[in-house]
Amino acid sequence: MGEKDTKGEVKVKHKANKLKRLNDHESTDAGGDTIRNGKSVKREPEDEDFTAKKKGLKRKRIKDEPQEGSSQSTATPTSKKKSKDHGRGDESDGEAEKKKAKKRTKKAVKKEEGGDHPVSKKPKKTKDEVDEARQLKIKKKEDEEKSRWRWWEEEKYEDGVKWKFLEHKGPNFPPEYQPLPDNVHFYYAGKKVKLSLEAEEVAMFFAQMLDHEYTTKKAFRENFFNDWRKEMSESERLLIQDLDKCNFGEIHAMHKAKVEARKNFTKEEKLALKEANQKIVDEYGFCLLDKHKERIGNFKIEPPGLFRGRGEHPKMGMLKKRIQPEGVIINCSRESHVPLPPAGHRWKEVRHDNTVTWLASWTENIQGSIKYIMLNANSKLKGEKDWEKYEIARKLKTCVDSIRSQYMLDLKSREMRTRQRAVALYFIDKLALRAGNEKEEGESADTVGCCSLRVEHITLHKQLEGNDCVVEFDFLGKDSIRYYNKVPVISKVFKSLSLFLENKQPGDDLFDRLNVTKLNKHLCTLMPGLTAKVFRTYNASITLQQQLKELTNKSDNEPEKLLSYNRANRAVAILCNHQRAPPKTFDQSMANLQAKIDARKEQLSLAKTELKQAKKEAKTKGSSDAKLQTLVERKKSTVKRCEEMVLKMEVQATDREENKQIALGTSKLNYLDPRISVAWSKNMEVPIEKIYNKSLRDKFAWAIDMTEADFVF
DNA sequence: GGGGGAACTTAGCAGCAATTAT
DNA sequence: ATAATTGCTGCTAAGTTCCCCC
Numbered sequence: 050m051g052e053k054d055t056k057g058e059v060k061v062k063h064k065a066n067k068l069k070r071l072n073d074h075e076s077t078d079a080g081g082d083t084i085r086n087g088k089s090v091k092r093e094p095e096d097e098d099f100t101a102k103k104k105g106l107k108r109k110r111i112k113d114e115p116q117e118g119s120s121q122s123t124a125t126p127t128s129k130k131k132s133k134d135h136g137r138g139d140e141s142d143g144e145a146e147k148k149k150a151k152k153r154t155k156k157a158v159k160k161e162e163g164g165d166h167p168v169s170k171k172p173k174k175t176k177d178e179v180d181e182a183r184q185l186k187i188k189k190k191e192d193e194e195k196s197r198w199r200w201w202e203e204e205k206y207e208d209g210v211k212w213k214f215l216e217h218k219g220p221n222f223p224p225e226y227q228p229l230p231d232n233v234h235f236y237y238a239g240k241k242v243k244l245s246l247e248a249e250e251v252a253m254f255f256a257q258m259l260d261h262e263y264t265t266k267k268a269f270r271e272n273f274f275n276d277w278r279k280e281m282s283e284s285e286r287l288l289i290q291d292l293d294k295c296n297f298g299e300i301h302a303m304h305k306a307k308v309e310a311r312k313n314f315t316k317e318e319k320l321a322l323k324e325a326n327q328k329i330v331d332e333y334g335f336c337l338l339d340k341h342k343e344r345i346g347n348f349k350i351e352p353p354g355l356f357r358g359r360g361e362h363p364k365m366g367m368l369k370k371r372i373q374p375e376g377v378i379i380n381c382s383r384e385s386h387v388p389l390p391p392a393g394h395r396w397k398e399v400r401h402d403n404t405v406t407w408l409a410s411w412t413e414n415i416q417g418s419i420k421y422i423m424l425n426a427n428s429k430l431k432g433e434k435d436w437e438k439y440e441i442a443r444k445l446k447t448c449v450d451s452i453r454s455q456y457m458l459d460l461k462s463r464e465m466r467t468r469q470r471a472v473a474l475y476f477i478d479k480l481a482l483r484a485g486n487e488k489e490e491g492e493s494a495d496t497v498g499c500c501s502l503r504v505e506h507i508t509l510h511k512q513l514e515g516n517d518c519v520v521e522f523d524f525l526g527k528d529s530i531r532y533y534n535k536v537p538v539i540s541k542v543f544k545s546l547s548l549f550l551e552n553k554q555p556g557d558d559l560f561d562r563l564n565v566t567k568l569n570k571h572l573c574t575l576m577p578g579l580t581a582k583v584f585r586t587y588n589a590s591i592t593l594q595q596q597l598k599e600l601t602n603k604s605d606n607e608p609e610k611l612l613s614y615n616r617a618n619r620a621v622a623i624l625c626n627h628q629r630a631p632p633k634t635f636d637q638s639m640a641n642l643q644a645k646i647d648a649r650k651e652q653l654s655l656a657k658t659e660l661k662q663a664k665k666e667a668k669t670k671g672s673s674d675a676k677l678q679t680l681v682e683r684k685k686s687t688v689k690r691c692e693e694m695v696l697k698m699e700v701q702a703t704d705r706e707e708n709k710q711i712a713l714g715t716s717k718l719n720y721l722d723p724r725i726s727v728a729w730s731k732n733m734e735v736p737i738e739k740i741y742n743k744s745l746r747d748k749f750a751w752a753i754d755m756t757e758a759d760f761v762f
Numbered sequence: 763g764g765g766g767g768a769a770c771t772t773a774g775c776a777g778c779a780a781t782t783a784t
Numbered sequence: 785a786t787a788a789t790t791g792c793t794g795c796t797a798a799g800t801t802c803c804c805c806c
Binding site: 359405406407410417418419421423431434435438483527528530564566567582627628629630641645712714715718719720 | 763764767768769770771772773774775783
Binding site: 346347349351356357358359362413415416418420483484485486488493494496498526527528529565566569580581582632634638641714742743744 | 801
């Protein structure tokens with residue numbers, strides 16, 4: 050095991066890295082929150098009626114609406130029976146809703162056919178027109194629903210097979226470089242220099258970014274200049290030796306003017322642009338997969354440009370090269386219409402591998418990694434995998450207790466590697482840390498996860514802020530996002546950590562006898578399919594479920610319910626350390642909202658006095674006066690309306706304030722079992738649209754379709 | 763085991779589109 | 785009608801995991 054020690058020595062170097070983001074806000078609130086949350090994570094919901102679903106039984110059919118004709122030859126229909134034994138109320142609700150919607154649409158269609166509308170006048174929309182538009186929307190939604198591939202009702206393929214038929218148009222290539230017009234020049238040491246096309250294109254990349262702070266960074270400039278010179282002709286290289294003597298001013302100005310001009314396009318121009326884009330989407334954005342048209346996630350080849358990694362990336366500024374068809378591998382069915390390469394070009398390779406999900410791939414020149422063209426999140430291939438992910442996390446729920454007691458025992462092990470593994474697992478479970486693979490130095494920013502933590506990333510406090518045994522974490526995680534947290538731990542963990550720290554330098558590995566592979570191998574023996582990241586999924590989802598239960602009441606009104614949902618979501622985001630830069634206009638928009646609240650409050654108090662007045666009048670003039678009675682009623686409703694508005698806005702303000710530096714989207718998209726949210730939405734009678742936008746609804750169509758109100762993660 | 767490549771998920775942000783305020 | 789604000793989408797970097805080979 051000595052080999053790690055050598056590695057440790059090498060690593061002493063990169064302690065220079067200081068935490069870059071959020072430095073000023075952090076230590077107070079983020080730390081507190083996370084600890085608070087860390088506690089709540091561990092609480093398990095009391096209800097134990099969780100029933101593990103067997104793998105084979107997973108594909109139960111939920112709705113018994115007729116399937117449209119798209120059903121597949123290979124698929125065997127599964128049981129159509131819907132379990133009617135519970136949740137009657139909400140089920141009929143859902144169905145009734147649907148029928149209503151259908152009826153409405155039919156009416157709308159008839160109306161249209163009847164043609165009792167005068168030809169629409171441009172400026173003002175009549176009520177009918179608005180109504181019509183709404184009907185059209187509903188109709189569209191239904192059509193979409195109808196054409197949706199309900200893959201979750203079909204049998205799975207045999208192991209490893211991802212598709213049986215795949216046909217597509219290949220990737221879309223970015224437009225060629227447009228040379229500079231004759232009146233725009235590049236200057237070197239004050240003299241006009243006409244660059245070769247290749248060098249000019251790269252100069253353009255740099256000129257475009259001149260407004261960005263990072264073009265002033267040393268590493269960025271050096272990397273750029275280095276790569277730029279590689280694109281130059283012999284003579285250019287001889288001439289251009291110093292970036293500081295380069296003047297990109299005219300190119301920069303031209304670019305800015307172009308951007309400005311685009312902003313000021315006329316309606317027609319904008320429309321034309323939009324249509325041109327749509328055409329590309331229509332042509333390249335879809336593929337045919339097992340008889341179903343599926344959307345492709347990223348059908349465009351990444352355009353060339355200057356690489357900007359996140360954080361202190363050693364390769365920032367390097368030239369990301371233009372990809373030619375000669376570098377692209379196509380993957381599709383042998384019997385499909387193989388995509389044609391752009392004229393005058395050929396593909397690197399065409400293969401027919403149905404054990405992978407990608408349609409095309411190329412090797413990128415910065416890291417030498419492979420990039421893929423893959424399907425959209427709403428596709429079968431992605432959806433099925435996602436569903437499986439949550440099923441594994443739910444399986445962890447059934448055995449997490451025994452796994453926890455196991456690592457508690459392991460904390461006492463006399464074997465160092467077992468003990469380190471136990472502590473790492475304790476962190477991964479309690480704090481939802483990422484696994485933390487080791488990274489090659491100099492290839493990317495210096496970031497770490499659990500297993501790659503170094504001595505310099507933690508500080509032990511026997512006592513801190515009234516707590517015993519506190520571990521203070523301070524490191525840069527994925528995307529160079531700072532993780533800062535002060536966590537009280539059990540004394541066994543604390544003692545072990547002190548032991549791990551003995552005789553080590555700040556740059557040494559904290560867990561010198563552990564890496565992700567070893568950890569995952571161990572986890573796999575505890576539960577098939579268990580890896581470090583499953584804990585993140587599990588803890589995120591279980592936290593949401595438990596927080597929702599704790600925070601929401603059926604009697605709350607909708608804004609309150611939504612606030613609670615967001616708060617539950619937020620607890621998860623804090624746990625997973627999903628941060629965002631505070632919006633640039635945050636303070637301003639907060640103040641605006643407050644002003645609106647104040648204004649509305651004033652209106653409210655006015656309405657209240659008016660109501661009192663009216664009541665008094667009604668009393669004195671006798672209650673028989675119907676006019677006065679209605680006046681009182683009217684005033685009452687005004688007061689009520691105002692109160693609701695104020696409440697709604699105040700709730701909104703709280704929500705926004707709490708959300709300042711927290712990104713909710715990531716957990717919603719990647720960590721929270723959608724069935725929890727769908728069940729909540731049914732239970733609370735909050736429409737799913739309020740918590741999931743269109744793309745989320747598409748991505749989680751499987752969950753929305755199959756989940757009943759009684760679902761338990 | 764461990765090094766390395768392949769495949770796939772997770773992540774934040776820029777810019778644009780949609781919505782709301784003025 | 786226009787401006788401000790918010791919400792989403794597209795983009796692509798940065799992770800994790802798996803698997804093969806030595």
